[in-house]
Amino acid sequence: MIPLWNLAGLIPPIRPGEEGHGTDRSPYNATFSEVIEHFGVTPDRLAILTGLLEYRQALYGIGITAGFQWLDGSFVENVETLKERSPNDIDVVTFFRLPGGQTQDGLFEQAQHLFDIQQTKQQYRVDGYPMILGEQLEDWHVDQISYWYSMWSHTRDGKWKGFVRVGLDPDGDEAASQLLQDMQEMEVVQ
Known part of the structure:
Protein backbone atom coordinates (compact mmCIF):
# COMPACT_ATOMS: atom_id res chain seq x y z
CA MET A 1 0.00 0.00 0.00
CA ILE A 2 1.28 3.43 -0.95
CA PRO A 3 1.21 5.93 1.93
CA LEU A 4 -0.78 9.13 1.51
CA TRP A 5 1.06 12.34 0.72
CA ASN A 6 2.35 14.04 3.85
CA LEU A 7 1.81 17.73 4.67
CA ALA A 8 4.71 18.58 2.34
CA GLY A 9 2.81 16.91 -0.53
CA LEU A 10 5.29 14.03 -0.72
CA ILE A 11 5.18 10.29 -0.17
CA PRO A 12 7.03 9.79 3.13
CA PRO A 13 10.35 7.95 2.73
CA ILE A 14 9.52 5.71 5.70
CA ARG A 15 5.94 4.62 6.42
CA PRO A 16 4.49 6.80 9.19
CA GLY A 17 4.70 5.00 12.54
CA GLU A 18 7.61 2.78 11.45
CA GLU A 19 11.00 2.80 13.15
CA GLY A 20 13.71 4.65 11.24
CA HIS A 21 15.55 1.38 10.69
CA GLY A 22 12.38 -0.51 9.67
CA THR A 23 11.95 -2.14 6.29
CA ASP A 24 8.54 -0.64 5.47
CA ARG A 25 9.96 2.18 3.43
CA SER A 26 10.45 3.53 -0.04
CA PRO A 27 10.29 2.21 -2.65
CA TYR A 28 6.79 1.06 -1.69
CA ASN A 29 5.53 -2.10 -3.39
CA ALA A 30 2.23 -1.69 -5.23
CA THR A 31 0.24 -3.20 -8.04
CA PHE A 32 -0.42 -1.10 -11.11
CA SER A 33 -4.10 -0.97 -10.10
CA GLU A 34 -3.06 0.49 -6.73
CA VAL A 35 -0.96 3.11 -8.52
CA ILE A 36 -3.97 4.07 -10.64
CA GLU A 37 -6.27 4.27 -7.60
CA HIS A 38 -3.73 6.29 -5.61
CA PHE A 39 -2.49 8.75 -8.23
CA GLY A 40 -5.30 8.87 -10.82
CA VAL A 41 -6.96 11.89 -9.24
CA THR A 42 -7.09 14.27 -12.23
CA PRO A 43 -7.60 13.95 -16.00
CA ASP A 44 -3.93 14.88 -16.59
CA ARG A 45 -2.76 12.16 -14.21
CA LEU A 46 -5.08 9.63 -15.85
CA ALA A 47 -3.56 10.54 -19.23
CA ILE A 48 -0.04 9.96 -17.88
CA LEU A 49 -1.14 6.63 -16.39
CA THR A 50 -2.59 5.68 -19.79
CA GLY A 51 0.81 6.40 -21.35
CA LEU A 52 2.55 4.34 -18.69
CA LEU A 53 0.16 1.45 -19.29
CA GLU A 54 0.84 1.64 -23.04
CA TYR A 55 4.58 1.69 -22.33
CA ARG A 56 4.27 -1.39 -20.12
CA GLN A 57 2.21 -3.14 -22.82
CA ALA A 58 4.88 -2.30 -25.42
CA LEU A 59 7.51 -3.87 -23.14
CA TYR A 60 5.35 -6.99 -22.78
CA GLY A 61 4.99 -7.03 -26.57
CA ILE A 62 8.75 -7.54 -27.01
CA GLY A 63 8.88 -10.20 -24.31
CA ILE A 64 9.85 -8.12 -21.27
CA THR A 65 7.54 -9.58 -18.64
CA ALA A 66 9.85 -10.36 -15.70
CA GLY A 67 11.01 -7.51 -13.50
CA PHE A 68 9.73 -4.35 -11.90
CA GLN A 69 9.62 -0.58 -12.27
CA TRP A 70 10.47 2.26 -9.95
CA LEU A 71 8.05 5.17 -10.42
CA ASP A 72 8.95 8.71 -9.41
CA GLY A 73 9.15 12.32 -10.49
CA SER A 74 6.65 15.09 -9.94
CA PHE A 75 3.97 12.53 -10.76
CA VAL A 76 4.30 10.96 -7.30
CA GLU A 77 4.21 14.38 -5.62
CA ASN A 78 1.15 16.55 -5.01
CA VAL A 79 2.39 19.14 -7.53
CA GLU A 80 -1.13 20.41 -8.13
CA THR A 81 -1.02 21.87 -4.61
CA LEU A 82 2.74 22.38 -4.21
CA LYS A 83 3.43 24.06 -7.55
CA GLU A 84 -0.06 24.80 -8.86
CA ARG A 85 0.48 22.71 -11.98
CA SER A 86 -0.09 19.19 -13.26
CA PRO A 87 2.75 16.69 -13.64
CA ASN A 88 4.15 16.55 -17.18
CA ASP A 89 5.26 12.92 -17.20
CA ILE A 90 6.37 10.08 -14.95
CA ASP A 91 9.95 8.98 -14.30
CA VAL A 92 10.40 5.21 -14.65
CA VAL A 93 13.34 2.85 -14.25
CA THR A 94 12.48 -0.59 -15.61
CA PHE A 95 14.54 -3.38 -14.05
CA PHE A 96 13.98 -6.45 -16.24
CA ARG A 97 15.26 -9.84 -17.27
CA LEU A 98 16.06 -10.34 -20.93
CA PRO A 99 13.47 -12.43 -22.76
CA GLY A 100 14.59 -16.04 -23.40
CA GLY A 101 17.06 -16.34 -26.26
CA GLN A 102 17.48 -12.56 -26.52
CA THR A 103 20.72 -10.62 -26.18
CA GLN A 104 20.98 -7.07 -24.90
CA ASP A 105 22.23 -5.82 -28.28
CA GLY A 106 19.51 -7.68 -30.16
CA LEU A 107 16.76 -6.38 -27.88
CA PHE A 108 17.95 -2.79 -28.05
CA GLU A 109 18.22 -3.01 -31.83
CA GLN A 110 14.72 -4.48 -32.10
CA ALA A 111 13.06 -1.99 -29.75
CA GLN A 112 15.30 1.05 -29.62
CA HIS A 113 12.24 3.31 -29.41
CA LEU A 114 11.40 1.83 -25.99
CA PHE A 115 14.85 2.64 -24.62
CA ASP A 116 15.24 6.16 -26.04
CA ILE A 117 14.24 8.72 -23.41
CA GLN A 118 13.14 11.34 -25.94
CA GLN A 119 10.88 8.87 -27.75
CA THR A 120 9.32 7.39 -24.60
CA LYS A 121 8.68 10.86 -23.25
CA GLN A 122 7.02 12.00 -26.47
CA GLN A 123 5.02 8.83 -27.16
CA TYR A 124 4.13 7.66 -23.64
CA ARG A 125 4.85 10.62 -21.30
CA VAL A 126 7.37 8.29 -19.65
CA ASP A 127 10.90 9.40 -18.81
CA GLY A 128 12.13 5.81 -19.07
CA TYR A 129 15.44 4.19 -18.17
CA PRO A 130 16.27 0.48 -18.65
CA MET A 131 18.31 -1.69 -16.28
CA ILE A 132 18.84 -5.37 -17.08
CA LEU A 133 18.64 -7.87 -14.22
CA GLY A 134 20.44 -11.20 -14.04
CA GLU A 135 23.71 -10.10 -15.57
CA GLN A 136 27.05 -9.78 -13.84
CA LEU A 137 26.95 -6.83 -11.47
CA GLU A 138 29.48 -4.21 -12.51
CA ASP A 139 30.63 -1.05 -10.74
CA TRP A 140 28.61 1.15 -13.07
CA HIS A 141 25.41 -0.77 -12.19
CA VAL A 142 25.89 0.03 -8.51
CA ASP A 143 26.68 3.65 -9.36
CA GLN A 144 23.57 3.99 -11.53
CA ILE A 145 21.21 2.38 -9.00
CA SER A 146 22.71 4.48 -6.20
CA TYR A 147 22.22 7.59 -8.32
CA TRP A 148 18.54 6.86 -8.92
CA TYR A 149 17.87 5.95 -5.30
CA SER A 150 19.67 9.03 -4.02
CA MET A 151 18.06 11.40 -6.52
CA TRP A 152 14.61 9.92 -6.13
CA SER A 153 14.74 9.99 -2.33
CA LYS A 159 13.26 17.28 1.20
CA TRP A 160 13.18 13.52 1.83
CA LYS A 161 10.51 11.66 -0.11
CA GLY A 162 9.45 8.20 -1.17
CA PHE A 163 8.68 6.54 -4.48
CA VAL A 164 6.91 3.41 -5.74
CA ARG A 165 7.91 -0.06 -6.99
CA VAL A 166 5.53 -1.89 -9.34
CA GLY A 167 6.09 -5.40 -10.65
CA LEU A 168 5.80 -6.14 -14.35
CA ASP A 169 2.55 -8.13 -14.53
CA PRO A 170 0.79 -8.56 -17.89
CA ASP A 171 -2.24 -10.29 -16.31
CA GLY A 172 -2.57 -7.70 -13.54
CA ASP A 173 -2.31 -4.91 -16.10
CA GLU A 174 -5.46 -6.21 -17.82
CA ALA A 175 -7.45 -5.43 -14.66
CA ALA A 176 -5.56 -2.15 -14.29
CA SER A 177 -6.49 -1.23 -17.86
CA GLN A 178 -10.18 -1.73 -17.10
CA LEU A 179 -9.88 0.30 -13.88
CA LEU A 180 -8.17 3.12 -15.78
CA GLN A 181 -10.87 3.09 -18.45
CA ASP A 182 -13.61 3.16 -15.79
CA MET A 183 -11.96 6.10 -14.01
CA GLN A 184 -11.60 8.02 -17.28
CA GLU A 185 -15.27 7.44 -18.07
CA MET A 186 -16.21 8.73 -14.60
CA GLU A 187 -14.17 11.89 -15.30
CA VAL A 188 -16.13 12.47 -18.52
CA VAL A 189 -19.45 12.07 -16.70
CA GLN A 190 -18.49 14.56 -13.98
Missing part, protein backbone atom coordinates in the same frame (compact mmCIF):
# COMPACT_ATOMS: atom_id res chain seq x y z
CA HIS A 154 14.90 13.78 -2.27
CA THR A 155 13.19 16.72 -3.92
CA ARG A 156 15.29 19.26 -5.77
CA ASP A 157 15.21 21.44 -2.67
CA GLY A 158 16.44 18.63 -0.42
